[in-house]
Amino acid sequence: MPVLGHHPRRMSIHTTPRIVVDGNEAAAKVAFALSEVMAIYPITPASPMGELADAWAQANQTNLWGSVPDVIEMQSEAGAAGALHGALQAGALGATFTASQGLLLMIPNMYKIAGELTPTVIHVAARTVATHALSIFCDHGDVMAARQTGTAMLCANSVQEAHDMALVAHAATLRSRVPFVHFFDGFRTSHEVATIEPIDHHTMRQFIDDDLIAAHRLRSLDPNRPALRGTAQNPDVFFQAREAAEPYYAATPGIVAAVLDQLAEATGRRYELFDYRGASDAERVIVVMGSATGTVTEAVDRMVAAGEKVGVLGVRLFRPFSLEHFAAALPDTVTSIAVLDRTKEPGAVGDPLYLDVAAALREVGRSDTEVIGVRYGLSSKEFTPVMAERIFAELAAPVPRRHSTIGIVDDVSGSSLDVTGAWKEPDSIVRAIFYGLGSDGTVGANKNSVKIIGTNTDRYVQGYFVYDSKKSGAMTVSHLRFGPDEIRSAYLIDEADFVACHQFGFLEKLDMLQHAAHGATFLLNSPYGPDDVWDRLPAETQRHIIDKSIDFYVVDGHRIAAEAGLKGRINTVLQTCFFGLSGVLPREEAIDAIKSAIAKAYGKLGDVVLERNYAAVDGALAGLRQVTVPAAVTSATSIRPPVPAHVPDFVERVTGVLLAGEGDRLPVSAFPVDGTFPTATSMFEKRSIAQEIPIWDPEICIDCARCALVCPHAAIRMKVYDPSIVEDAPDGFLTKAWKGKDFDGMNVTIQVAPDDCTGCAVCVDVCPAKSKEVVKHKAINMQPKDDHLAVERASFDYFLEIPEYDRRLINIGNVKGSQALQPLFEFSGACSGCGETPYVKLMSQLFGDRTIIANATGCSSIYGGNLPTTPYAVDASGRGPAWSNSLFEDNAEFGFGMRLALDQKTETALQLVADLSPQLGALADELMAADQADEAGIAKQRDRVEQLETTLAGIDDPKARRLETLADALVKTDVWIVGGDGWAYDIGFGGLDHVLASGRNLNILVLDTEVYSNTGGQASKATPRAAVAKFAAGGKPTSKKDLGMIAQAYGDVYVAQVAMGANMTQVVKAFTEAEAYPGVSLIIAFSPCIAHGIDMATQMQHQKAAAESGYWPLYRYDPSAVTEGKPALHLDSRKPKITFKEFAATEARFAMLARSNPEHAEELLAQAQQDIDNRWHLYEQMVHVERSAVYAEVEE
């Protein structure tokens, strides 16, 4: 059977040494070399392209023309596109990187840039667009949403292609004048680490014609030859003028084809506008775009070898869609085509690529070809060669289904093709899977291994990494392949020759060896030696080992690392053992390669780090032991069920399956149709990730409640109750009499949730009560969890049963009172010791039972709303925060809209109550005049509404029916607008500003981590001067924006700047005042973050030092004070008593610069001190400023 098609490695004429990079780096290398201006903005999964470009620019690396590109972070992708547009207009060679919502924000400018025929390239790591839910993973929703803008669209299907097509795009845009979107699959390609042959600058140079650059410059705006662009046109001419550019689009496919020819000549890698591979007389063909092309190709190759007449047509140039090239690439023998779309366009005849292909076939006179559309791979859903085979089978059916989905079970619309069977990968490919913790360096070590093998052998390599949804205790799964040919398998490993478990604790949580092949090798990082380990394995793991004849090895990575002086850093040990066992390299060679990789990776960090890692390498193989496997399963333990027994139906049916890591098998019918999920589910996810948990000593406790306040995970709780309630308490449950007046006569318990605690130790750090006899012993102390688990589990269960203290009787305006309230935000998956979550939890305690939250995209939306569970909880009456996330950029407006709706509903309800007052009698007056300023008032109004509902049932009036649907609006409902500094200071500032000016009753909580935390620590306008951050690697040269002062300028906005660790009472006061204030309230909360480079256990100390240095002055600006003749601004901080330098020295974000570039750091630190002095001086004056009342009592 003749096989047509192009193998990229067919002509090996180029001798450039191969490198191992991911898709982002592969693309960014080219973009950097061929650009002068790069306006960027972080967004997953494209952020690394911008970060790399910025880092290269910081390191003074140059483009093809010897200049360092200007890499500029903007406030949003819209801003990046605007800046790019401007740079292009002024004659620079420009590029940018983005994905998903970011690309959507660029669309208006893309129309403009294309309409003006301006060459540029937008490199896109294709990602799902948020619909019913956000997803950071891959599909083509974003690029398909931009296909109409007039840009050319060039798709790369692999890491090598991301490099090659980047060059093709840059070359072709200059030649065609049509701007290009160069895209590749997010994560699958952008984050896959693979072997590529890089194109050197000399070769790139041959693709770029200086005359074309000159022409681009000549077209630029220049007062020496003035011209006008961006006119407003009218019905008489717009249409014709729009058509004037058409010849450029007509020429583009030919231009791209020519560049591809040139590339083939220069590199030996041959690509076409439409890449066909398969039987030359194929009858059935799959048309596909992106990484799935490689997957389909694997199926095609095998089927063709088996004599089947099939083929795959990979679409490379999607826009302009060249009919000529399409027709030429498709064998004449083809009778049926399946078009694969990685996006869903609801309501369309078919998804976009399907429609294009269907129309193209008609246009090329092949209307008789059967075409079906298959949707696959949304949000990185797995797509495997077996699925490709299934699609070919469908094409062979007498009547193929016209539209279907694959990779899911659609039991609602019945769209899905059923897939059975497994794909057996060729024996020539070595496959390895590694399970690690996010914090244990497993992923980093595996990337390193891939590089070692990719650069030290002639093997091709592939590394792909899967993460879970939590940032604390997150599991990572690394999938590594090594083989003699280029690896195009864009799917996870199903059968591995090597499985490594880097954390012993995983064994009880997941079926570790389910993907182990027969005869595989299993490496376990185990504190137990070869003689003791067997009985510690769950039965499932033992069963696999026996049934699959698995070679089982153990190594005590933690001990060996500690002995090498690298406590906790197990990655080097495990990596060495992998090389020792896998045999991908001869042992000695592998050891040398690991050591030289260590030298490369850690060389900058000094000899000590190198020597200790070398010692770990040497110790690793010495400590590796094979386990003699018994003949029978002996274990009495099994893998833990993902959720406890007796959980709500949805949790059992859906959440539990997700928690078990088996969400893929849930059918469509399992899901809500509109993305609505129940809250109060994190309580079912007993992750039990802490090694040590805080244990209470009531003898010493002074009832200050600080531990409960600061706990980022609501895993330390305080409950106050009548002593009689706990008479039947189980053994080990601790209680004590309350000491102060707040809860006179009551008892109190400080209780840890042992399976929910992450072990961050922030609670212990803030505990002020020390033993008189042994000072290190506090009222709570971190102790080994295993010693206390049974007792604390029973105690916590009992604790939950104790009724909550009556809210109406609590003074919620102080720390103790606030912590006697039930947290309605608990057990989030935020980083252990998170600086944001204590504020969110406090808000939930104070107001959660009456709050709607508008949450900006970012950390708080991820720990707040990332499946499988949500930390937002409910109280005994079922009330709790209702939560939604719209976008990153619109959160203030989103919350504002909620307020408008609530106000509208309240107004209508009041009107209806008034209209129905004859029937309602005194109740109507009470409802309308209700004072809901405090908990008691709100509770009374709730009672009245309940009474109203009963009364309304007996009133036969359409108004009563309407009021029934609106009655709840008579009870006070808060809107909290929550988000990070990236939202508030940058991308959402315009909207925030508008909402600040609205005068409506809104509460805005800015969790200020001073960087884009969720995307890994990029600088925002909240980043302080002198701090290093991504995009500010040389230290941020400008000062932090004073958002609070900007808000104060309106005069009627309540503004508080708080830091929990600095003044806990002030924080609680600020929250209660903000909520009570009837206009807009803004709380800017200092939120330490792992991106600050601090030990998160001590985050509260950092907050204290931040305030004491004047770096983070605490204040409250209360416009209502003006009516009492007082100044609005009240400083809650004292005059700075330590220098900024003293504070800065304790945080790596500042200290790193002092290390790397001491002189520059010194300069920036001095300037930062000036910022502080200057601001303090200003605030001190502001304290005395009297304003006339812009504030007016807002009608409630």
Place this chain on the structure above:
Amino acid sequence: MTVDLSTNYLGLQLANPIVPSASPLTGNIDTLLELAEAGASAVVLPSLFEEQIVHDALAVADLADFGADLSPEFFGGQLPEMDSYNTGSEAYLRTLVRAKEELSIPVIGSLNGDSPGGWVSYGRKIEEAGADALELNIYIVAADMDRTGAEVVDDYLRLVEQMRGTISIPLAVKVGPFFSSMANMARRLVDAGADGLVLFNRFYQPDIDLDALDVTPNLVLSTPFAMRLPLTWIGILYGRLDVSLAATSGVHSAEDVVKLVLAGADVTMSASALLRHGPAHLGVMLQGLEDWLTERDYVSVEQAKGSLSQQSSPDPTAFERANYMRSLVTYASSRS
């Protein structure tokens, strides 16, 4: 006739016996120049502190990939990669090279190590960077109840031997006074390869913060009284060992310098007084030394050196245990 202030220390011919010891003042080029200007005959750079280097390197290594794989949205560590981290001895060696370039007086490197490997490699680097001599700063808090004094002493000697075998520049050894037999220890240090003894080092010692109920180790500046201990031992050792003797701790005034020289010090090293009064104070001390010698018609420092050592003192027992009793008697009699 002007008095000859020169002295020989570690085989280095120095213009006078006043040398600023390791302190923040000697870690900065500007203050080093001020010290030289004030008349310092040599300088001892601050100690390259191996424990600190190791701590920093490991901390930076942790930070470099801190939080790297906690989320698929993170790329690399939380902090950007820096051009360099200066975790090793580079910054120290740069200062040393610069000091050699800028100063015409000898520059003595100083090393405080805690591992054999570290000693050797850093000692070699300091030599290669151009130091005129190396001062080895050893201080072992022997808190381990399972280790005998002899074993601890062996640790000291092994470290000195290793360093002696590594470098060819002169080697001074700075130790504390807490040995059962200081005199024997001194001889064994010399036998192990020390060209000079620097007596004595002072280290962080814990204090208690009564507000925070916390133990806070720190170093307080020395008082003039602290020079009595080096004075005692320099007096005892002078003339009995073929070794240079440097007095350090409590050298605050010209009088202190004179006393130590009379006891037998080749050089006197000052830090606290210079930190308290500024680098120019060295000039005051130097002038005071010269004045004292001139007024009493000494022709040189060498002439005065050791003239009141135990060997040359009219009352050798004054340096030993009897001294304690005598002084009490004297004190008692002066009151009566």
